[in-house]
Amino acid sequence: MSVTSTVVKLNNGLSMPQLGLGTWKSQAGQVEKAVEHAIKAGYRHIDCAAVYGNELEVAAGLKNSGVAREELFVTSKLWNTKHTPEDVEPTCRKTLADLGLEYLDLYLIHWPYAFQRGDNPFPRNEDQTMQFDDTHPTTTWLAMEELVKKGLVKSIGVSNFNSQQIKDILEKGSIKPVTNQVECHPYLNQEKLLNFCKDHGIVITAYSPLGSPDRPWAKPDDVKLLDDPKIKTLAEKYSKSPAQIIIRWQIQRGVVVIPKSVTPTRIEENADVFGFSLTEEEMAEMKSFDCNGRIIVPMLNGAPRDAAHPHYPFAIEF
Numbered sequence: 001m002s003v004t005s006t007v008v009k010l011n012n013g014l015s016m017p018q019l020g021l022g023t024w025k026s027q028a029g030q031v032e033k034a035v036e037h038a039i040k041a042g043y044r045h046i047d048c049a050a051v052y053g054n055e056l057e058v059a060a061g062l063k064n065s066g067v068a069r070e071e072l073f074v075t076s077k078l079w080n081t082k083h084t085p086e087d088v089e090p091t092c093r094k095t096l097a098d099l100g101l102e103y104l105d106l107y108l109i110h111w112p113y114a115f116q117r118g119d120n121p122f123p124r125n126e127d128q129t130m131q132f133d134d135t136h137p138t139t140t141w142l143a144m145e146e147l148v149k150k151g152l153v154k155s156i157g158v159s160n161f162n163s164q165q166i167k168d169i170l171e172k173g174s175i176k177p178v179t180n181q182v183e184c185h186p187y188l189n190q191e192k193l194l195n196f197c198k199d200h201g202i203v204i205t206a207y208s209p210l211g212s213p214d215r216p217w218a219k220p221d222d223v224k225l226l227d228d229p230k231i232k233t234l235a236e237k238y239s240k241s242p243a244q245i246i247i248r249w250q251i252q253r254g255v256v257v258i259p260k261s262v263t264p265t266r267i268e269e270n271a272d273v274f275g276f277s278l279t280e281e282e283m284a285e286m287k288s289f290d291c292n293g294r295i296i297v298p299m300l301n302g303a304p305r306d307a308a309h310p311h312y313p314f315a316i317e318f
Contacts, residue, residue, distance in 0.1 A: 005044065005274065008256060010178040011201040014155055016106070017073050018251055019271060020045030022207060022260030024052055025214060034262040035061025039072070041268050047181075047207075047258040048099065049077035049110060050091070051121050055098040063100060074099065075106040077159060078144070081121055083114035083135040085143035092147050107153040108181055109144065111160045112137040113311040128300060132309050137161070138168045145175045157181065159207075162313040163196045170200060181205040184255060185225055186246060186286050187293030192318040194255070205256040208296055210243050217299060230285065238276050241269060248273045249286045 007015040021038040023031055023046065031054045035046055039062070048058050055076070062072065076099065082091040092107060116123040116131035123131040137158075147153045157179035158166065169177060180197055184190045184206035194204050208215075211225030225231070231242045238245065243259065247270055250257040259270045278286070297314065298305040306312050 008203050010155060011176050012155055017045035018256050020047050020258040022047050022258040023058060024260055026054055026262050030262040032057040032061040036064045037264050038267050039065035039067050044071060045073040047075045050095050051079045059100040073105040076104055077108045077110035079121055080111050080115040081118055083140040084117055088143035092152055104153040106155045106157060108157045108159045109140055112165050112313050113309040137165055137311055138172050141169050141173050148175055160313050162316055163318050177202055179203045179205045181207055183208050183296045185209050185211050186289040187225060187291050189287055189290040203256055206250050207258055209250055209257045209259055210246055244273050248278055
């Protein structure tokens with residue numbers, strides 16, 4: 001059993017598989033088997049993060065797959081409590097130890113804003129608001145560059161950064177981010193950010209590409225992307241699932257896509273997207289679904305939890 005995947009060329013000359021397995025929200029006891037199954041099914045790109053709390057299980061899945069390390073592309077992310085420059089290398093080394101790896105293919109700054117330093121990933125005040133730290137994301141980036149120089153990581157990038165935050169890195173850094181990993185799906189197609197990143201040789205990676213129906217704060221009456229009748233019509237035309245149509249759309253846009261699943265049949269289905277193509281008209285139709293439908297915004301008491309942070313990324317258009 002295998003899947004055919006494509007790769008995107010990164011601005012440092014390295015390549016990244018365009019389809020990967022996401023591991024956010026993958027429960028303990030499930031993610032090890034999911035990673036192992038995905039790799040045995042032909043996936044070569046696994047997307048992880050320390051804050052997901054499952055990198056030890058991911059490590060077991062990587063090992064049990066029997067696939068050589070050099071054939072795999074493994075991503076992890078630096079969490080918000082570790083933005084101070086002196087924390088960056090020890091945190092990366094902890095992730096490497098947890099994943100059982102000597103290097104990461106890609107390491108991202110998970111969010112541009114920092115929380116108070118320490119081992120509690122979600123430090124809170126008495127009123128449950130977050131305890132912020134004002135470390136500038138570019139300051140953290142300059143420490144990330146040292147990881148490349150030391151051979152701990154092959155590529156570095158960002159996640160949830162807006163165009164202004166990326167511009168600052170481009171002006172002050174010596175290594176260009178290879179990717180910006182952001183929420184991206186037909187209801188939030190990120191066209192302006194995508195074009196900005198393309199202009200600077202930066203790839204967009206789409207997280208929650210299927211609308212994250214299992215997000216913890218989803219309400220029963222929320223619109224579900226996978227139930228969209230127009231996407232269902234396209235799925236019927238191609239004898240594919242709505243998820244396959246959405247993933248195919250991203251692939252054709254040149255976007256890296258990392259759908260999450262722990263279900264073996266779904267993992268295989270999500271990868272079966274290379275034997276057909278959407279027409280230009282269908283691509284344009286999918287693009288027209290955009291409604292600025294952002295759903296991955298940490299909330300507190302009905303409002304964006306981190307909007308008061310000076311480095312909150314969603315205060316500008318893109």
